[in-house]
Amino acid sequence: MKRIFNNMTQFSVGLMQKYLPDPFIFAVILTFIVFTVALFVTGASPLSIIEAWSGGLWSLLSFSMQMALVLVTGTILATAPPFKRMLERIASIPKNKIQAIIIVNFISLIACFINWGFGLVIGAILAKEVVKKVRTVDYPLLIASAYAGFVVWHAGLSGSIPLKLASGGNLAAQTGGAVVEAIPTNMTIFSPMNMIIFGIILCTVPFLLGYMNPSDKNTTLVPAELLREEEGEAEVDIKAMTPAQKLENSAAINYTLGAMGYAYIISYFVKNGLSLNLNIVNYIFLFTAIILHGTPINVVKAVNSAAKSTGGIILQFPFYGGIMGIMTFTGPSGVSIAGGISNLFVNISNQTTFPVLTFLSAGIVNFFVPSGGGQWAVQAPIMMPASVELGVSSAKTAMAIAWGDAWTNMIQPFWALPALGIAGLGAKDIMGYCLMVLFYTGLVISLGLAFL
Known part of the structure; x- marks a missing residue:
C-alpha cells in the first residue's frame, strides 16, 4: 500500500514539474482559454470580448488592496x-523528517484558519526554521505542507464570503434577492458542519503529508544557500542619534499607536461581538504587529520586506480581473461562461446533491477567478437563489462556494507565491504534493456538505 501511494x-510530483508553468504564464493561458470559450458560448465578436476583458482588468483594485494588506x-x-522566537521553539520539537512535515502542516492549518495571509507566511517561515534542525527532510514536501494549510482559509476567520454575509451591506443585490439580511458567523464559520469538516482536515491531512515522505533517493534537500542567515543591520548609537532617528526608534510612538488601535478593537467587539470582516482582521494584525515590533522604523522595515511578496498579486490580479470580465460577459446569446457553468450544476441538482455540486462548480470557477470576492460576485447571483428554490440553507450554500474557492487553490499556483518567495522554490516544486491533498480534501468536504 505504501509503495502504491508513493x-x-x-507521479503527481513529476506531472506538475513537467507541465506547470510560472503562475503568470498560467494566468495568461487561462486568459486565452476563456477568450476562446467565450467566442462560442456568448456568440459575441472577438473585439466585444476583448472590450469585456479590458473592462475587467481594473475591477479588482479595491479587493486587491485588501488582499495585499x-x-x-x-x-x-x-x-x-x-x-x-515562538517559531524557533516550535521548530525544535520535531526530531525526524516525518514529524517535521506533520508539525509544519498542523501549524499552517491553524494559522490559515485564523488568517490566510498570516498562515501562508508563518507556515513558510516555520518550515525554514524546521529545516535548519531537520536537514534530511524533503524540502519541497515541507514547503508543500506549509502551503497546504491554505485549503481551509475560506472556512476560517478571514474567509471573505462568510465575512461579507456577516457584514450585511447590499446583500440582496449580490445574491439575486436570495439573502436580504446579514448571516452571522455562527451560521457559517462557526457552524457545526464547518467546524467538523475543518476538524477532520486538521487531524488527518498532516499525517497524509507525512505519509508522502519520499525515499532517500527521491528526497530533495534544502539548498545550503537558503540556510544562510541574513546579516542584521548595525545598531545605532543612542547618543549619536539625530532627532529624526530618535523618533524613528521611539518605542513610545508604537505603544501609543498600539493603545489607540486596541481601544478601537475592544470597542468594536463589545459593540459587534465576534462579527468579523476583512477590515477588522487587517486592523487587528496591523496594530498587534506595531506593538510587537517595538519601534516605528522596525515596522517600516518589516513592511518594506513584506511588500516584496505582493508582486504576484499586483501583476496577476488585473489579469484575473480581466478573466472575470470575460467569465461574466453575456453576448448575443445572453449566457456567460460563469453563468453557464453554475447553471449546469444547478440543473442537475436536487436538495441533497446541491451543496456538493455547488462546491464542485466553485472549484472549477476558482481556476479562472481565484479571488473570494470575485468568486462571490460570479456565483452568488446564481447559486443563492437556486438554494432558496431547492430549500437548501443560504449559509450552507455560501460555505459550499467558500470551500470550493479554497479547495482548488491546491493546484492553482496564484496564492502560493508568498510562501514560494520565502522558500526560494517554484510552484512546480510543490504542486504535485498539493494535488494529492486536493483529492483527499475534496472527498472530505464533499461528504461533509452532503451529510452534515
Whole structure:
C-alpha cells in the first residue's frame, strides 16, 4: 500500500514539474482559454470580448488592496521578534523528517484558519526554521505542507464570503434577492458542519503529508544557500542619534499607536461581538504587529520586506480581473461562461446533491477567478437563489462556494507565491504534493456538505 501511494505521489510530483508553468504564464493561458470559450458560448465578436476583458482588468483594485494588506499585515506580525522566537521553539520539537512535515502542516492549518495571509507566511517561515534542525527532510514536501494549510482559509476567520454575509451591506443585490439580511458567523464559520469538516482536515491531512515522505533517493534537500542567515543591520548609537532617528526608534510612538488601535478593537467587539470582516482582521494584525515590533522604523522595515511578496498579486490580479470580465460577459446569446457553468450544476441538482455540486462548480470557477470576492460576485447571483428554490440553507450554500474557492487553490499556483518567495522554490516544486491533498480534501468536504 505504501509503495502504491508513493508511486502515485511521485507521479503527481513529476506531472506538475513537467507541465506547470510560472503562475503568470498560467494566468495568461487561462486568459486565452476563456477568450476562446467565450467566442462560442456568448456568440459575441472577438473585439466585444476583448472590450469585456479590458473592462475587467481594473475591477479588482479595491479587493486587491485588501488582499495585499492581509498579506502584508500577516507577514509583519509573523516576523515580529516574539513570533519568531515562538517559531524557533516550535521548530525544535520535531526530531525526524516525518514529524517535521506533520508539525509544519498542523501549524499552517491553524494559522490559515485564523488568517490566510498570516498562515501562508508563518507556515513558510516555520518550515525554514524546521529545516535548519531537520536537514534530511524533503524540502519541497515541507514547503508543500506549509502551503497546504491554505485549503481551509475560506472556512476560517478571514474567509471573505462568510465575512461579507456577516457584514450585511447590499446583500440582496449580490445574491439575486436570495439573502436580504446579514448571516452571522455562527451560521457559517462557526457552524457545526464547518467546524467538523475543518476538524477532520486538521487531524488527518498532516499525517497524509507525512505519509508522502519520499525515499532517500527521491528526497530533495534544502539548498545550503537558503540556510544562510541574513546579516542584521548595525545598531545605532543612542547618543549619536539625530532627532529624526530618535523618533524613528521611539518605542513610545508604537505603544501609543498600539493603545489607540486596541481601544478601537475592544470597542468594536463589545459593540459587534465576534462579527468579523476583512477590515477588522487587517486592523487587528496591523496594530498587534506595531506593538510587537517595538519601534516605528522596525515596522517600516518589516513592511518594506513584506511588500516584496505582493508582486504576484499586483501583476496577476488585473489579469484575473480581466478573466472575470470575460467569465461574466453575456453576448448575443445572453449566457456567460460563469453563468453557464453554475447553471449546469444547478440543473442537475436536487436538495441533497446541491451543496456538493455547488462546491464542485466553485472549484472549477476558482481556476479562472481565484479571488473570494470575485468568486462571490460570479456565483452568488446564481447559486443563492437556486438554494432558496431547492430549500437548501443560504449559509450552507455560501460555505459550499467558500470551500470550493479554497479547495482548488491546491493546484492553482496564484496564492502560493508568498510562501514560494520565502522558500526560494517554484510552484512546480510543490504542486504535485498539493494535488494529492486536493483529492483527499475534496472527498472530505464533499461528504461533509452532503451529510452534515
